[in-house]
Amino acid sequence: MDPQSLQSLIGIAQILLVLIFGLVCVNLYLVFRLKEIDPFAKWNPHQINGTLFMVFMVVGTVAAFVSTGAWSKHFILINDPASEHGKEIDFMFDITTVISVFVTVLTNALLFFFAWKYYSKPGQKALFYAHNNKLEVTWTIIPAIVLTALISYGIINWNKIMGDAPADALEVEINAKQFDWTFRYPGPDMLFGETKVSYINEAESNLLGFNTADKSGKDDIITREIHFPVNTNILLKIKSRDVLHSPTLPHFRVKMDAVPGMPTSFHFKPTVTTAEMRERRGEPEFNYEMSCQQICGGGHWNMRAIVVVETMEEYQAWLKGQSSDKPYFVERENGAVTSETEANLTLNQ
């Protein structure tokens, strides 16, 4: 039998089974109904529900831990941080996890345990116990202290991560649009040429909107992959030309929205090269990836770019290999506005 007809046979068999099961249920129900038998008459709902809560707690806790363990090797957000501040974030994550797992398990356990322990039994009377201010104050103050500690730690880290970029940081520009990324490196002069959305001219492939009068843009390098030299401070300059995007480099714990009309930035220091990470993970095909994590339209799910971290030498070599040729730049006297720019301006207004 060919696999396709086998497939459809299995499909039919499954439907039949479901139908039979349904019919059996209906039958049983009708039989009990007509004979006025209540098969569950002896069940005590208090006991059953109370016990089920206890079972749920035990099975649920075990299942939660086992499944977390089983999936943990894929938790790239808390394993193997590839950036300096990533280690801090991961450490904070671990502390928060210890506290919150403890609290969640304990409180859920008490909730379900009490549900089982105090289910209604004949002759049982509830305790009239309306308040106890000492208890209330206790469980106000303890969470308050724990949270204060977490907040303080969080604030210190946040300010460190979000503070000014080191002066020596290498600037890389991320340009987002629906639905891809374009990266720009400043080139040998270490200066980005001016770009403006209003200068964009797709007919001349001026996708980033270079001001062709600004010569510092002429040596800018435009790429489709983003490369970083390892152990170097990187300052990402993030722009969008249409809607919100959010360049996300999960392995580096980097994320910042790209906002049209408002450039944003994020600085970090990658610490593990792609090659090292491949070795560590035992995956020769591994690549760092960059995704978009702010809903941006139909292609949102597919805005992928490869991120490469390499040694400074490799990085320099790669950069040299990238073309900085931009046909829309026409050599003229320094500072003079080219006719192309004027043409762009009129075209776009």
Place this chain on the structure above:
Amino acid sequence: MSDMTAHTVHNGNGEDHSHDHHHHGNFWTHYVFSQDHKIIARQFLITGIIMAAVGVLLSLLFRIQLAYPETAFPFLETILGKWAPGGQLDPNFYLALVTMHGTIMVFFVLTAGLSGTFSNFLIPLQIGARDMASGFINMLSYWFFFASCVIMLASLFISTGPASGGWTIYPPLSALPQAIPGSGLGMTMWLVAMALFIASSLMGGINYITTVLNLRTQGMSLMRLPLTVWAFLLTAIIGVLSFPVLFSAALLLIFDRLLGTSFYLSDIYIAGELLHYQGGSPILFQHLFWFLGHPEVYIVLLPALGIASEVVSVHSRKPIFGYQFMIGSMIAIGLLSFIVWAHHMFVTGMNPFLGTVFMIFTLVIAVPSAIKAFNYIATLWRGNIQFNTPILFAIGLVSFFITGGITGIYLGNAALDIPLHDTYFVTAHFHLVMGSASAFGFFAGVYQWFPKMFGRMMNARLGYAHFWLTFLSLYLVFFPMHFMGLGGVARHYYSNTAFSFMEVFVNLQTFITFAAFLGGTAQLLFVINFFGSIFFGKEAPLNPWKSNTLEWTTPRNPGHGNWPGDIPHVYRWPYDYSKPGIKEDYLPQHIPDEEVEYEEGFPKPATIPHREVSPRRVAEEAAEE
């Protein structure tokens, strides 16, 4: 209307009027354009259930896509036509489904369906009022909501598709039809529907606040209000203060879309064209949106917590633990909810200094939340728990509240939010703490007050099955989402196959989809039970749960006006369950001290405690004479 208001105030002699109202109304005024809060509550309830069915079905559709991103299902093309060419969802339509699921569930189900139903039903009944302060505005509130539902649902059927920019409708995506087809007519309809919704919500809210503050029966001081009413009051206050801000946000977005203003837009080149917008800021919209959006979380959650307080106390036959702390923590949550909104925006390009401020308040709000959770647990301790269906859902709610709430500590911490923002970790967090917990509050409320609403009991066994299947499946759906979040899987992704670090989770997506279908199917039990019991349920006793609150003192099918005779007075708080020395294990609020039945051999208190009479009442009564 005016005479209704009048005799709610003169709570002594409303008898004849209420009968008049009951009998004079024809079908239209009685069931359709009714001003009776109980009918309006049922209208909200049934509309809410219908919207919930739509919202859940939309989610099941996109769950199919997430589970089998590269498989074609011909039946999808049959039912969806061009939205599923070849049996696979169109990516734009996928986003439309996500957007409409979020919008419908958050606003139409968990705001209007929950608050609209139970605030309407319970406020007058539990405070001892004959109706809302304005029955007419209350009626308008429902019909604005109805119109809003119609427009929102109609937008599902237009050729460019419904709004697709996510339920948060961030511009520029939501402002530019070039960016996504759903931002055309679909978005306009979304905005119009939401404007009507906000109007409905404000009319409801103003009414709830006025009613609670002015129409309480004699003896019902604020500190004798059931926690449900406290929750509804605070919810209404939060809503009245925050919804107008969403309205203004929506209005400016409408201007940007239709009149060419630049409130939110600047420097945009899209679809081969430079747009004229200059100087606007998308971040401004996010501030305005979340100024409502975060309080909205508590608008959804507080009524559920209030219902849970009542239900846990009644069915464990114990006073709610820490009544005053429960109120205090709700007030604290209400106040803080207005100054935490920007924790949704840590990585949107907002000034990082603001991040610090909002991080502090966000984690502070965890403290009153923790108090509430502990108080529920303490209420169960040494109770005599009657496992009726409502308390199952209330306990489930507390569990979701804890498990989902705790991840808020991660997300509220700005530094940890950097990697976690907009991943499935967030999806898991708010679906547990806000979605599931509030949905369980809704179910607890329906099972608890169904006997009062329809005069019949719901089937308990179907209720148990409904609870266990739903409880289990919700955990199975949302708990594994934490794993995907930690794996960096982004929300709103049509398919997880484009990235190697996400691809490993496709199997887990499949598992979640099966769990979601289990949960979705389980809701049929509820629907059958609900609609079946309306017609065929066992006739309900007057006070089926032996509860203390006033709603159970009304006759089986109270007409407009609630009590055929005088409105009962109130002599104590609502949580005297299992009070030592009292004959029964409950002591309703309306029983005067001298009529309390004590256990045999228990010495009656020598002096009858002082009966509180509010000075306002005395003044009013004096004025009447």
